Amino acid sequence: MTAVRLPGWGRSPVVTELPRPVPRDGQVLVRVEAVGLCHSDLHVIDAARGAMPFRPPFTLGHEVAGRIAAGGPSAAVTVGERVVVHGPWGCGSCPRCARGRDNYCDRRSELSWAGMGLGVDGGMADHVLVPSTKHLVPIGELDAGEAAPLTDAGLTSYHAIAGIRPRLDEDSTVAVIGIGGLGHLAVQLIRALTPCRVIAVDVRDEALALAERSGAHLSTKATADTSRVLRATTGGAGVDAVLDFVGSRSTLDLGARGLRSDGDLVLVGSSGGELTVRKPGSLPPGCRISLPFWGSRDELADVVALSRAGALSAEVQRFPLTAVHEAISALRNGNLAGRAVLIPG
Ligand code: FEH
Ligand code: ZN
Ligand code: ZN
Secondary structure, eight states: OEEEEEOSTTSOOEEEEOOOOOOOTTOEEEEEEEEEEOHHHHHHHHOOTTSSSSOSOEEOOOOEEEEEEEEOTTOOOOTTOEEEEOOOOOOSSSHHHHTTOGGGOTTGGGOSOSEETBEEOOSSBSEEEESOGGGEEEOTTOOHHHHGGGGTHHHHHHHHHHTTGGGOOTTOEEEEEOOSTTHHHHHHHHHHHOSOEEEEEESOHHHHHHHHHHTOSEEEEOOTTHHHHHHHTTTTSOEEEEEESSOOHHHHHHHHHHEEEEEEEEEOOOSOOOOOOOSSSSSOTTOEEEOOOSOOHHHHHHHHHHHHTTSOOOOEEEEEGGGHHHHHHHHHTTOOSSEEEEEOO
8 A cells, every 4th residue: 555654754755555454353444545644744744863752663553544455353443444543542541542532541651642633653555554443423415625634624623612602702812823723623613613703813815715715704915013913803802712733832832922811822844833821921810821732532533524614624735645745835835725635546
């Protein structure tokens, strides 16, 4: 089978041929029909030796949709069923993993992987071997190219919103910073799940247009004065929540300056920006800071249900699997509208 593998730290991914895996025990072989490309893939590709808690070589790809091709002897599967894969594979036995919350596995520090395609072979390939049927969610007739981003971009956004949702009402305003693969789905999810107002912030005109197509009430280009915009549109108080899908020093500063007291600052992006937490300091009194990571299997089922109900629709840009380097360049250069998705031949 064709696979995109990271051969070693500091080396470019290679498109190569591997034997198709054979499922054992409870494992499931999934024929990949679409696999998303994520900024985290770039962080992994660019990582220096020792920076990640896992080691190459392995096949990339942690955002997968496809069909069940075969099951191991103890896997109860329906061959041909269309599914997406819950990717943050944990130890499988701790209290968190037992509840499908592998994203917060208690033994993560002991594992040599961070999830599918993150230290263990993933789905940037014709097939992927999934440890158990518990990692699969049926998708019915959803288009595979639009379903794959639900498993990471959609799920991560959904989980981030779930953490603040109880505090969002019709008087609330939420700023979404960074309207890319995750941000545009976050705008759709906030509109679908809450009555609050959404302000989208990005540096690119095409991203702000995507935000408006996704349902943002207001979209504003990020400048040094954007925190004033956030305050001006909320009567001076500031926004009730900031979802930062960039996570740079400038976006964190913007979020802190534009946030209302008793507000929520949610850091999702992994650009490595820093924020000083100090009293007295720049953060408003009563604010909460959270760093959500991916999401649970049950939350993925919720995301798929929202998509099947027509409340969520990922804008995607499709590339052949073998054109992975073209997709990587487009992601690096900010030339994507929505999420890049690779389609095996
Ligand atoms: C994966 C691995 C490490 C950090 C972040 C991620 C996300 O892309 C998963 O949603
Ligand atoms: Zn990701
Ligand atoms: Zn675990």
